[in-house]
Amino acid sequence: MKKLITILLLTCSLMTVSAQYPDGKQLLERIDRNMSSENRIFTSSMIIYGRRTTHTVKMKTWTAGEKKSFTEYLFPAREQGTKMLKLEEQLWIYSPSTDRIIQIAGHMLRQSVMGSDLSYEDLMEDNRLEGQYDAKVTGTEVIDGNQCWVVELKAVVPEIAYQGMKLWVDQERNIPLREEMYAKGGTLLKRTELSDVQRIGNRWYPRKILFRDMLRDGKGTEFLIEDIEFNVQIPEHIFSKASLKK
Amino acid sequence: MLALKLALRNLLGAGLRTWLNVIVLSFSFIIIIWTKGLLAGWDRQARNDMIEWEVGQGQYWQSNYDPYDPFTLNESHETLPESYRSAAEANLLVPVLITQGSIYPQGRMQPVLIKGIPPEQQLLKLPTGLLSSDDGDIPGILGKSMAESTGLSEGDYVTVRWRDRNGTFDATEVRIAGIFETTVPSVDVGQVWLALEDLQKMMLMPGEATILVRGSNAVALPADEAWVVKEQKELLSDIENIIKAKGMIGVIIWGILLMMAMLAVFDTQVLSIFRRQKEIGTYIALGMTRRQVVGLFTTEGAMHSVLAALVGALYGIPLLTMQALRGVAIPVSSSDFGIAMAERLYPVYSLSLIVGTVLIVMIVTTIVSYWPSRKIAKLNPTEALRGRMQ
Numbered sequence: 001m002k003k004l005i006t007i008l009l010l011t012c013s014l015m016t017v018s019a020q021y022p023d024g025k026q027l028l029e030r031i032d033r034n035m036s037s038e039n040r041i042f043t044s045s046m047i048i049y050g051r052r053t054t055h056t057v058k059m060k061t062w063t064a065g066e067k068k069s070f071t072e073y074l075f076p077a078r079e080q081g082t083k084m085l086k087l088e089e090q091l092w093i094y095s096p097s098t099d100r101i102i103q104i105a106g107h108m109l110r111q112s113v114m115g116s117d118l119s120y121e122d123l124m125e126d127n128r129l130e131g132q133y134d135a136k137v138t139g140t141e142v143i144d145g146n147q148c149w150v151v152e153l154k155a156v157v158p159e160i161a162y163q164g165m166k167l168w169v170d171q172e173r174n175i176p177l178r179e180e181m182y183a184k185g186g187t188l189l190k191r192t193e194l195s196d197v198q199r200i201g202n203r204w205y206p207r208k209i210l211f212r213d214m215l216r217d218g219k220g221t222e223f224l225i226e227d228i229e230f231n232v233q234i235p236e237h238i239f240s241k242a243s244l245k246k
Numbered sequence: 247m248l249a250l251k252l253a254l255r256n257l258l259g260a261g262l263r264t265w266l267n268v269i270v271l272s273f274s275f276i277i278i279i280w281t282k283g284l285l286a287g288w289d290r291q292a293r294n295d296m297i298e299w300e301v302g303q304g305q306y307w308q309s310n311y312d313p314y315d316p317f318t319l320n321e322s323h324e325t326l327p328e329s330y331r332s333a334a335e336a337n338l339l340v341p342v343l344i345t346q347g348s349i350y351p352q353g354r355m356q357p358v359l360i361k362g363i364p365p366e367q368q369l370l371k372l373p374t375g376l377l378s379s380d381d382g383d384i385p386g387i388l389g390k391s392m393a394e395s396t397g398l399s400e401g402d403y404v405t406v407r408w409r410d411r412n413g414t415f416d417a418t419e420v421r422i423a424g425i426f427e428t429t430v431p432s433v434d435v436g437q438v439w440l441a442l443e444d445l446q447k448m449m450l451m452p453g454e455a456t457i458l459v460r461g462s463n464a465v466a467l468p469a470d471e472a473w474v475v476k477e478q479k480e481l482l483s484d485i486e487n488i489i490k491a492k493g494m495i496g497v498i499i500w501g502i503l504l505m506m507a508m509l510a511v512f513d514t515q516v517l518s519i520f521r522r523q524k525e526i527g528t529y530i531a532l533g534m535t536r537r538q539v540v541g542l543f544t545t546e547g548a549m550h551s552v553l554a555a556l557v558g559a560l561y562g563i564p565l566l567t568m569q570a571l572r573g574v575a576i577p578v579s580s581s582d583f584g585i586a587m588a589e590r591l592y593p594v595y596s597l598s599l600i601v602g603t604v605l606i607v608m609i610v611t612t613i614v615s616y617w618p619s620r621k622i623a624k625l626n627p628t629e630a631l632r633g634r635m636q
Contacts, residue, residue: 103317112355158412184416189407215405215417217353 024135027151030174031167032128034203039064042228043074048116049219057114066127068239083244084120091120094244101244116221117190117213132157133165143177144195146170162189173197173204188214200228249538253545257553260518264550267514271507271554271607274500276562278603281496283566283593284574289489290594291429293482298371299430301481302340302459306330306473311344311456319346323411323454324472330458333467340367341455343445347408349420349438351396359437360408362445362455369461372433376424377441384444385423389434393425400425406438410450418448429589504607507554508614515547515618526622527630540619547615551608569593 039062046057058075073082081096091104104120113120129135133153141148153165164182169175175197181190191214194206205228212220237243257264297303311322326334326341333339343362348355363370365377372387379385386406388398398404400422407417420438428434446452458473469475519526529539573590 155414158414161409161413161415163414163416181415183407184410184414185418187405187417189415189417213355215350215353215407216355 021137022149024137024151025130027137027149027169027174028130028133028135028153031169031176032130034173034175034205036128037230039232039234040228040230041232041234043226045075045224045226046113046116046118047222047224048114049221050115051218055114062234062238064234064239070238070243079114085239085241085244086120087239092241092244099245101241112213117211117216117218118221118223122211129153129165132160135167140171141168143168143170146172146177148177170197170204175204175206177206190214201230203230249542249545253542253549257546257549260514263514264553267507267510267550268553268557270510271550271611272558272562274503274507275554275558275603275607276565277503278500278607279562279595279600280566280569280593281500282493282599282603283570283595284591285489285493285496286596286599287570287593288492288591289486291591292485292489295429296482296485297478299428300370300433300459301478302369303462304460304478305476305481306339306458306460306467306470307476308456309472309474311474316346319344319456322456323449323451324456325453326455326458327468327470327472329467330470330473331453334364334458337366337368338461339467340364340369340459340461341442342457342459343442343449343451343454344456345408345445345449347406347438349396350405350407351398356396357436358406360406360445361437361439362442363439364442369459371428372439373424373426374439374441377439377444379421379423379441384418384420384440386420387424387426387439388422389431389437390425390427391431391434392437393422395435398422398425408448410448412450416448504610507607508610511547511550511611512614512618514550515543515615518546519543519618519621523625523630524632526625527627527632530625530627531631536622536625540616540622543619543622544612544616547619548608548612550615551604551611554607555604566593566595570595 041060041062043058043060046059048055048057056075057073057079059071059073061069061071063069067086067088069084069086071084073079078097083094085092085094092101093104094101112118132155134156135151135153137149137151139150141150148168148170151167151169153167155163162181163184164186166180166182167176168178170177175194177194177197179190179192179194180188183189191212193210193212194208195210196207197204198207205225207225209223209225210220211223212218308322308324310318312318323343323345330339334341340363345360347358347360349358350356363372363374363377365374367374374387376387377385386404388396393399396404402422403419404422405417406420407415409415420440426434433439440448442455446454526539529542530536534542570593573592575590
């Protein structure tokens with residue numbers, strides 16, 4: 001009888017704890033509301049920490065949904081005027097020095113951009129989490145003084161880059177402050193640290209993201225959002241090859 | 247016969263001038279034969295190595311596969327038809343699955359081609375036996391150039407990252423089971439070889455391959471829409487074109503050498519005719535026709551090449567034989583060129599090469615000797631006898 005009471009008490013306490021955790025699906029929806037948008041225009045700086053040197057690239061990006069993106073490099077001078085257009089799985093790069101457009105596709109999309117920890121895909125994609133992953137809140141942790149939910153994500157669709165992810169989601173602002181991307185076999189591939197979260201319109205958004213490819217050495221690549229606008233009208237001609245040479 | 251004897255006596259009588267011309271001409275002989283022999287040797291070595299390491303007796307390519315277009319790799323895999331599969335099991339075909347990925351040696355990322363090949367294959371010289379493993383780990387082999395560029399050695403573990411057929415990232419540790427030395431950079435530079443079954447599992451592509459290498463005993467397989475036949479000749483055409491292009495440089499070099507030798511012969515001929523006008527007049531006075539005198543001088547000039555062939559043979563035969571046996575060391579690594587080139591090249595001198603070169607040099611020397619000799623036909627014999635310059 002004593003044992004039964006103990007088991008009942010334990011079960012009740014566990015249920016209480018799990019009831020305190022939010023529903024994973026709803027949490028992903030809230031994250032997507034903050035992080036994803038129909039389209040966006042932003043100016044950013046990418047600080048690439050190399051083995052010996054650090055260099056900064058400044059760019060302006062127009063993104064519509066998950067499939068269309070256009071980026072123009074503004075700084076440094078030698079990269080100024082370089083433009084990238086991504087449509088579906090294809091990417092075109094225009095280099096003003098050669099006045100030529102070259103196409104990048106397939107695996108090359110996963111190559112590092114200018115030696116950074118970001119691939120072309122990382123740089124130009126805006127994938128929603130909801131519908132792609134099954135989420136389960138497994139605990140709480142504090143990151144930089146912010147109480148976070150620890151959320152484990154498992155892909156529910158086969159065609160996805162990362163089968164597993166782990167997020168540390170700010171409980172108040174519903175924004176991930178840390179993300180870890182895992183390979184199918186469980187190897188940690190990438191980690192991003194999101195900080196300087198600010199209120200932009202009706203959403204919270206991180207102004208600073210530190211990307212780290214966990215398989216390589218180095219301090220990673222810092223991505224600073226200088227200016228961002230969500231859900232603004234972007235003319236369709238921006239996402240055309242003709243705009244690369246303009 | 248008289249002209250020949252006379253020509254030889256005159257030539258030997260000229261002493262040092264003749265021997266200088268002969269030596270320069272003999273250099274041309276030797277260098278032409280040496281450069282052509284070297285290219286022929288390179289051609290033979292490159293062809294043999296390409297066949298033994300990569301091309302086999304021909305290949306079947308999955309219809310989307312284009313080695314020059316990495317965009318095609320994602321779509322270039324296919325399950326083997328039944329007849330092909332039984333040929334592969336009989337070791338008449340070697341299936342190779344090719345995909346792209348990245349490796350992380352010493353914390354650096356490097357894009358690579360990941361190739362899967364059956365460990366038990368014996369058609370290609372790749373040491374694929376090292377890819378068998380019972381320990382549950384994934385063994386891989388690398389070429390020497392790749393090992394040097396990545397700093398990997400036998401026994402090291404390296405992280406390999408790839409995307410499976412669904413585009414999902416995966417990563418694993420690969421143990422470097424062996425490093426092979428090859429002269430064929432297209433099986434070495436920028437690639438890692440794994441066991442076919444391991445790669446098929448990693449890519450979620452069971453029983454699939456990108457190319458099939460045909461062995462010498464391979465029977466003709468029925469045509470299949472998904473597989474394109476690539477004949478050996480076609481697969482070797484790139485290396486042949488490169489060697490042909492290199493051959494052009496050789497032609498230019500020996501063209502310059504030949505021209506220099508011919509200039510010397512031409513100069514000697516002009517000088518002879520100018521200085522030996524009395525002699526020419528005497529020949530005509532003694533009853534030789536102008537044509538015979540022209541013939542005599544042309545023979546004299548042409549005999550330079552005969553003497554040059556003899557002198558060239560004296561030092562050239564031992565020199566060229568030694569090089570054919572010992573080979574010529576190539577100071578740079580073959581991978582620097584991106585083409586199959588051994589560290590030592592063994593020149594090949596065929597009979598047609600030697601006879602052809604001798605004939606070309608003799609014909610050109612004869613033409614060059616005849617050119618200034620034509621002037622004799624215009625000489626006035628009485629003026630010539632008096633030794634007056636004309």
